[in-house]
Amino acid sequence: MAFTRTKHATRDHLPHLLINVPEEHQEPIKQMCLKMMSHDAYGKPYQWTSRDFDMGAPLGRGKFGRVYLARERHSHFMVAMKVMFKEELRKGNVQRQVLREIEIQSRLKHPNILRLLTWFHDESRIYLALEIASEGELFKHLRNAPNHRFDEPRSAKYTYQVANALNYCHLNNVIHRDLKPENILLTSTDDLKLADFGWSAHTPNNKRKTMCGTLDYLPPEMVSGHFYDDSVDQWCLGILCFEFLVGSPPFESSTSENTQAKIKRLDMHYPSHLSPGAKELISGLLRREGRISLVDVMTNSWVKEGMAIRAAQLQQQNKKGKENLANN
Numbered sequence: 001m002a003f004t005r006t007k008h009a010t011r012d013h014l015p016h017l018l019i020n021v022p023e024e025h026q027e028p029i030k031q032m033c034l035k036m037m038s039h040d041a042y043g044k045p046y047q048w049t050s051r052d053f054d055m056g057a058p059l060g061r062g063k064f065g066r067v068y069l070a071r072e073r074h075s076h077f078m079v080a081m082k083v084m085f086k087e088e089l090r091k092g093n094v095q096r097q098v099l100r101e102i103e104i105q106s107r108l109k110h111p112n113i114l115r116l117l118t119w120f121h122d123e124s125r126i127y128l129a130l131e132i133a134s135e136g137e138l139f140k141h142l143r144n145a146p147n148h149r150f151d152e153p154r155s156a157k158y159t160y161q162v163a164n165a166l167n168y169c170h171l172n173n174v175i176h177r178d179l180k181p182e183n184i185l186l187t188s189t190d191d192l193k194l195a196d197f198g199w200s201a202h203t204p205n206n207k208r209k210t211m212c213g214t215l216d217y218l219p220p221e222m223v224s225g226h227f228y229d230d231s232v233d234q235w236c237l238g239i240l241c242f243e244f245l246v247g248s249p250p251f252e253s254s255t256s257e258n259t260q261a262k263i264k265r266l267d268m269h270y271p272s273h274l275s276p277g278a279k280e281l282i283s284g285l286l287r288r289e290g291r292i293s294l295v296d297v298m299t300n301s302w303v304k305e306g307m308a309i310r311a312a313q314l315q316q317q318n319k320k321g322k323e324n325l326a327n328n
């Protein structure tokens with residue numbers, strides 16, 4: 001890739017790079033790779049600027065940023081370009097949060113974590129060149145799903161992918177701390193990308209005490225203002241898995257005081273449509289202490305079986321899609 005600064009593929013590696021690429025896409029991808037390899041940035045330090053990119057359609061808008069589809073001029077490599085105005089960041093007093101997000105996200109390289117490919121700034125703006133997740137926020141898909149919830153196989157697959165991403169974060173001494181469907185993006189291949197590391201933190205051994213994250217997802221130790229460690233992310237994964245399956249988080253209530261009180265009492269109910277496997281997994285995560293590990297989640301039998309069913313569902317959908325295309 002034009003953006004990587006170490007371990008570069010050369011022309012000799014092209015046959016290897018194209019191994020899993022369908023026949024009909026081989027030539028355009030080969031041409032793009034060749035263009036990337038001939039870019040001044042390839043393998044060398046390079047000062048990117050907005051002049052290197054053609055900006056296209058808007059993909060979305062956040063509190064401080066607007067995100068556009070953008071194309072790198074030389075290689076035609078597509079990215080999602082997040083543009084933030086320095087003045088707005090200053091007014092919102094979030095400069096440090098943004099710098100932390102950049103610093104942490106540029107170090108993390110995992111298939112289920114949104115890649116920050118490069119970043120640069122000019123007098124008034126900061127630009128983040130991000131990997132594209134073309135299906136956008138997972139939250140939108142949850143809201144559009146029947147009864148605002150995913151079926152068990154789909155929930156199991158997504159739970160696995162988030163557990164995998166969080167496990168990688170923890171191995172790299174990073175706690176995400178703000179897991180929720182709004183902070184997860186979906187790709188065209190039905191894969192999740194964890195985004196928004198604005199609240200994440202390095203975890204140098206000692207426990208932390210900052211209250212952050214979203215109320216519905218806060219673990220009891222954070223609600224009570226106690227010290228906490230990276231197992232807060234396991235709690236959030238339990239809430240997320242519940243929300244996938246039920247359509248709303250388990251401690252949701254009309255006021256934030258009630259939500260906090262319910263979290264402290266672990267006052268929640270499992271709807272009758274949940275399978276015993278799903279309940280067992282969630283109850284292993286939504287504990288005050290002794291939460292199951294992320295590796296336990298990834299090897300859990302409900303998760304494994306659900307993933308296999310989801311893979312078969314997608315294969316079936318793809319087959320139908322191809323048949324419909326052929327018939328039209």
Ligand SMILES: Nc1ncnc2c1ncn2[C@@H]1O[C@H](COP(=O)(O)OP(=O)(O)OP(=O)(O)O)[C@@H](O)[C@H]1O
Nearest residue numbers: 059060061062063064065067080130131132133136
């Ligand atoms: N990499 C991406 N690929 C595709 N769409 C994206 C990508 N990043 C962001 N978007 C879209 O742009 C929207 C805004 O993203 P952004 O990261 O600025 O905001 P946010 O995280 O939702 O909000 P905030 O951090 O301000 O609370 C997202 O909701 C999503 O729809």
